[in-house]
Amino acid sequence: xxxxASVDRKTGETDIQLSxxxxxxxxxxxxSGIGFLDHMLDLFSKHALIDLSVxxxxxxxxxxxxxxxxxxxxxxxAFDQALGNRAGIRRYGHFTLPMDECLVTAxxxxxxxxxxxxxxxxxxxxxxxxxxxxxxxxxxxxAANSKCNLHVVLHHGRNAHHISECVFKAVARAVRMAVEKDxxxxxxxxxxxxx
Numbered sequence: 001x002x003x004x005a006s007v008d009r010k011t012g013e014t015d016i017q018l019s020x021x022x023x024x025x026x027x028x029x030x031x032s033g034i035g036f037l038d039h040m041l042d043l044f045s046k047h048a049l050i051d052l053s054v055x056x057x058x059x060x061x062x063x064x065x066x067x068x069x070x071x072x073x074x075x076x077x078a079f080d081q082a083l084g085n086r087a088g089i090r091r092y093g094h095f096t097l098p099m100d101e102c103l104v105t106a107x108x109x110x111x112x113x114x115x116x117x118x119x120x121x122x123x124x125x126x127x128x129x130x131x132x133x134x135x136x137x138x139x140x141x142x143a144a145n146s147k148c149n150l151h152v153v154l155h156h157g158r159n160a161h162h163i164s165e166c167v168f169k170a171v172a173r174a175v176r177m178a179v180e181k182d183x184x185x186x187x188x189x190x191x192x193x194x195x
Contacts (some may be wrong), residue, residue, distance in 0.1 A: 003179075005081035007074040013066035014058040018074040022082050022179050024051025032056045032071055034064050036130040037138075040168045041071075047172035050179075064134060072138040076145025079110075083146075083179070086110060091189040093177030097170040102157030106170035109149040110178045112195035116143045120154035120167050127160050135164050139171065148178075 003022040010016070019028075026046035030038040032054055045052040052075075058067030083089065094107040104120060118139065122132040143150040152171065157163045188195055 003082045003084070005078040007078045007081070009070055009074045009077075011066075011070065013062075014056060014070040016054070016056045016058075016067075016070055016074050018055075018071065018078055019051075019053045020075070020078045020082055021051035022079075025049055027051045028053040030054045032067060033058060033060050034067060034130065036127055036164075037064070037068055037071070037134075040135075040138075040164060043165060043168045044172045047169050048176045048179075050172075050176070064129075064131060065137070068134045068138050069141050072141030073145045076142040076147075079142075079146040079148075079179075083110060085188060086112065086195045087188045088181050088186040089189060090178055090180045090182050091195075093174040093179075095170050095173035095177065096155075097166055097173060099157075099166040099169065100162050101159065102162045102166040103155040104157070104163070104166040104170040105151075105153045105155065106167070106174040107149075107151045108171070108174045108178045110146070110195075111149065111190065112147045113149065114144050114147055115149040116140050117151045120152050120163060122160045122163050123158075124160035127164060132160055132164065135167055139167070 006019040028051045030041040096105040
């Protein structure tokens with residue numbers, strides 16, 4: 001059974017087409033109109049081994065907020081659809097990722113309930129023209145719409161670009177572990193029998 005999904009999200013602020021294949025190799029194209037976000041999505045796709053294609057047109061004349069938020073929403077919705085009833089997945093994933101002077105831990109539970117804890121402050125307000133607060137907001141939007149628990153902790157780091165990259169890579173590796181098919185069970189991974 002293929003674990004794919006496509007989401008078209010059209011609002012007064014954005015028009016987004018997004019597709020995922022949870023059993024991919026990191027292929028796809030990213031065209032959000034925000035160069036830094038495309039770079040982060042490239043990292044996420046490659047390290048999660050998830051094919052991801054994004055085509056977005058947003059109100060970038062205002063700022064990057066709506067486009068970044070809505071791509072996070074669409075990505076979360078696509079994950080939720082592609083996972084189906086979540087039978088046969090590992091469900092939990094975690095990864096501590098070093099990148100230069102940064103160290104980030106990400107942990108995820110794809111258990112069908114939303115919770116988000118983010119402790120990865122970035123001192124600089126901007127990376128180029130990109131608002132660094134949007135890193136947290138992107139992942140909050142993803143977690144809410146994929147119905148997962150997502151915890152992100154920055155242990156240490158100084159460079160804003162490195163911190164952002166470390167967050168995206170750590171979440172990617174944690175997600176990769178959580179969506180993997182469990183070789184020991186095809187059951188829904190819960191004593192409730194439903195997620």
